[in-house]
Amino acid sequence: MKKQYVVVAALGLAAVAGWQIYQRNSFSNTTIPLQRQTTVAVEVTSVRKDTISEVGVFSGTLLPISQFVVAPKIQGRLQKIFVNIGDAVKRDQLIAVLDDAEYIQQVDQAAAELDVAKANVEENRSSLNLAEKEFERAKALREKKIVSESELDAAEAQYMTAQAKRKVAEAQVAQKEAALQSARVRLDYSQIKASWENGSGIRVVGERFVDEGSMLAANAPIATVIDIHALTAVMHVIERDYPRIKIGQPAVIATDAYPERKFAGTIVRIAPILKEEARQARVEVAIPNRDMLLKPGMFVRVEIEFDRHDNATVVPVSVLTKHNGQQSIFLVDRQTLTAKRVPVTVGIIHGDMAEILNPPVSGLVVTVGQHLLADGGAVTLPAAAMPPEPGKSSDEPVLQKKQS
Numbered sequence: 001m002k003k004q005y006v007v008v009a010a011l012g013l014a015a016v017a018g019w020q021i022y023q024r025n026s027f028s029n030t031t032i033p034l035q036r037q038t039t040v041a042v043e044v045t046s047v048r049k050d051t052i053s054e055v056g057v058f059s060g061t062l063l064p065i066s067q068f069v070v071a072p073k074i075q076g077r078l079q080k081i082f083v084n085i086g087d088a089v090k091r092d093q094l095i096a097v098l099d100d101a102e103y104i105q106q107v108d109q110a111a112a113e114l115d116v117a118k119a120n121v122e123e124n125r126s127s128l129n130l131a132e133k134e135f136e137r138a139k140a141l142r143e144k145k146i147v148s149e150s151e152l153d154a155a156e157a158q159y160m161t162a163q164a165k166r167k168v169a170e171a172q173v174a175q176k177e178a179a180l181q182s183a184r185v186r187l188d189y190s191q192i193k194a195s196w197e198n199g200s201g202i203r204v205v206g207e208r209f210v211d212e213g214s215m216l217a218a219n220a221p222i223a224t225v226i227d228i229h230a231l232t233a234v235m236h237v238i239e240r241d242y243p244r245i246k247i248g249q250p251a252v253i254a255t256d257a258y259p260e261r262k263f264a265g266t267i268v269r270i271a272p273i274l275k276e277e278a279r280q281a282r283v284e285v286a287i288p289n290r291d292m293l294l295k296p297g298m299f300v301r302v303e304i305e306f307d308r309h310d311n312a313t314v315v316p317v318s319v320l321t322k323h324n325g326q327q328s329i330f331l332v333d334r335q336t337l338t339a340k341r342v343p344v345t346v347g348i349i350h351g352d353m354a355e356i357l358n359p360p361v362s363g364l365v366v367t368v369g370q371h372l373l374a375d376g377g378a379v380t381l382p383a384a385a386m387p388p389e390p391g392k393s394s395d396e397p398v399l400q401k402k403q404s
Helices: 003-038 101-143 151-189
Strands: 039-041 042-045 050-068 076-081 088-089 091-100 189-193 202-208 224-238 250-255 263-270 280-288 299-316 321-323 326-333 338-343 347-350 353-358 364-368 378-380
Touching: 050 202, 050 280, 050 347, 050 353, 088 091, 151 189, 224 299, 250 280, 280 299, 299 347, 299 364, 338 378
Parallel strands: 039 378
Antiparallel strands: 042 364, 050 224, 050 299, 076 091, 088 202, 091 189, 202 224, 224 280, 250 263, 250 299, 263 280, 299 353, 321 326, 326 338, 326 364, 347 353
16 A cells, blocks of 8 residues: 555656656747747947037026116206117217206306306405505504504404405305306206217117106116127026036037027136025126127027047947946847847937947947847848948048037
């Protein structure tokens, strides 16, 4: 009986072992060969040697290099305005005129008062001469004991009074002259001009705030005058980029108004602080505007080159895949038509191109279909998509992409 149980157990173990061997043989004969025989259709391109740059792109706004408001120094009704938005303005050009009838009257009144003051001076001069002669006569008569001491004192007092009146009259003349000059200045203020010291000799009217007939208070704005022969692009950089910005660093400015043009600029000012609210620092870029194409208020993109590598190994960014946390690419062997996964160290990423620092790579890299590939997998290349042989010259332009 025991022997029967032993035989049954042995047969059971043999059956289990046979089933396991069958499964291993079945997997070995079907799955693995099938995987090896699967071919993936891919697209490829050649690994290139090119120039690649690390470029920071910042948004900003254009401001005029100089701007001021033209305003009257006195109140009055705006009688005439000679400029409008966009008009060119020369230094000391007449911009507007206030109604000056009141100020002309003030000048005439001040001139008349000055004439009266001068007449008083002449009158006091005559009185002084008479008082002086009377005083001299009294002194002579006193020496001869003809007049009393009190009469001499009275003559002297009259002389001193005449001298004082003359000084008062002369002071009044000076006062009236000052009043006349002040009235003339106010009358001149009715002629409103655009004046500045430095900068270009011709500027433009940026804004106009009033029309003829308006009653203006002193310092009420009439128009703004701006200098746009050069502009300032104001941008803000975050803490990460702040140490890489230097005064004198060149910059390239782009705007949607002229999508096919680039404008050169230079960093001229960097704020020494970062605003707490946004952790950003103000940076100003000077931009020559000789053609007067750029205008204040335009939105611009400022491109600053931080680094540049010549003769770098570059591939499209789309070829990069991640495997076990490591960036890698698939290179195609032309002879065996298989793809090999190559872990790589990526350098500058500029737009749709990436620099490969290590290891040195060349040949064909998979651009489409790499997500279906395994290391050593078979690939097929469409005949029309076959790239030129490695080492042959390419007509593709030098890499000049932008990094957002």
